[in-house]
Amino acid sequence: MPTEQETMTLQELTQKVDTLVAEGTIDRAAMRSEVLLPTYQQKRYAMVKELKARAKELGLEQ
Amino acid sequence: MPRQQQTNIGVWGHDAESLDLSVIIPGLIRRRYTVLIPRTSSKDGVRSAAVDLAIYVRSQQPNWHVYVPGNIHTMAKKAARFTVTPVGDPVPRETHEWHHPPERTAEDRASALLRTLDPDLWSKMRGGKAFYFTTPENRYIIYPNQRSLIALEDDEPKYVCIHSRDNAVELNRFDWALTMRTYLLGDEEHLRDTANFHSEYHMRGPINAHRTRDDDASGTDAEG
Numbered sequence: 001m002p003t004e005q006e007t008m009t010l011q012e013l014t015q016k017v018d019t020l021v022a023e024g025t026i027d028r029a030a031m032r033s034e035v036l037l038p039t040y041q042q043k044r045y046a047m048v049k050e051l052k053a054r055a056k057e058l059g060l061e062q
Numbered sequence: 063m064p065r066q067q068q069t070n071i072g073v074w075g076h077d078a079e080s081l082d083l084s085v086i087i088p089g090l091i092r093r094r095y096t097v098l099i100p101r102t103s104s105k106d107g108v109r110s111a112a113v114d115l116a117i118y119v120r121s122q123q124p125n126w127h128v129y130v131p132g133n134i135h136t137m138a139k140k141a142a143r144f145t146v147t148p149v150g151d152p153v154p155r156e157t158h159e160w161h162h163p164p165e166r167t168a169e170d171r172a173s174a175l176l177r178t179l180d181p182d183l184w185s186k187m188r189g190g191k192a193f194y195f196t197t198p199e200n201r202y203i204i205y206p207n208q209r210s211l212i213a214l215e216d217d218e219p220k221y222v223c224i225h226s227r228d229n230a231v232e233l234n235r236f237d238w239a240l241t242m243r244t245y246l247l248g249d250e251e252h253l254r255d256t257a258n259f260h261s262e263y264h265m266r267g268p269i270n271a272h273r274t275r276d277d278d279a280s281g282t283d284a285e286g
Contacts, residue, residue: 004093013118031120035116035120035128
């Protein structure tokens with residue numbers, strides 16, 4: 001299968017994204033939170049937090 | 063509207079100095095976007111480079127949702143420690159290869175060399191099915207699994223009996239193919255002068271090209 005390769009240095013990539021931000025095409029902070037997936041620990045922490053809140057709501061918290 | 067598809071950014075060793083953060087967008091023509099970062103990049107450095115790459119690829123490929131695994135800095139740390147992938151090598155499919163890169167055997171090295179020299183012959187040797195090999199003067203059939211060469215002579219096909227003192231050539235199909243290719247394309251006349259051409263032949267393994275229906279019916283085998 002033919003592959004087209006685009007290889008950049010870190011500086012080139014930063015410049016490209018800076019241009020997109022300057023053009024108003026993207027919101028870097030919003031995109032950052034969208035593209036970055038949570039780690040296993042973060043997911044686990046969020047789940048435990050949610051369960052604790054639910055237990056508190058139901059009056060089950062000891 | 064085209065369906066949104068999802069892919070993640072991965073990390074590979076690039077060379078002694080750099081790591082390769084890449085994402086591959088499949089399609090009729092695959093596109094691979096890569097940014098090279100120093101092997102010594104910090105956790106935040108790896109993460110922000112990956113985020114920027116994801117942002118850039120999303121802007122180029124609107125139908126693809128590119129994500130950055132949350133533990134990408136851990137992946138980078140492992141890749142920096144264990145792997146140096148030579149440029150142009152295929153991308154490892156599984157992440158566990160980063161931890162334990164497979165040792166390159168003699169067969170792997172011969173395969174890589176043949177692939178560089180003659181990708182078409184390499185893919186046929188790798189595939190294992192018999193195929194025609196044509197030189198400017200003659201035509202042959204190569205059986206990759208048996209490492210056998212059959213010359214399609216005017217009168218009848220003949221088994222070209224070649225033995226090498228190099229055990230690798232006898233046992234390793236890619237070494238064998240490299241040798242045959244060198245002789246057939248480089249000095250075919252010498253090969254034809256020195257090799258024995260057998261009318262009755264059997265190849266390595268169970269294939270008998272002279273087996274007839276009568277042999278099958280009587281249960282006899284023309285081999286040996």
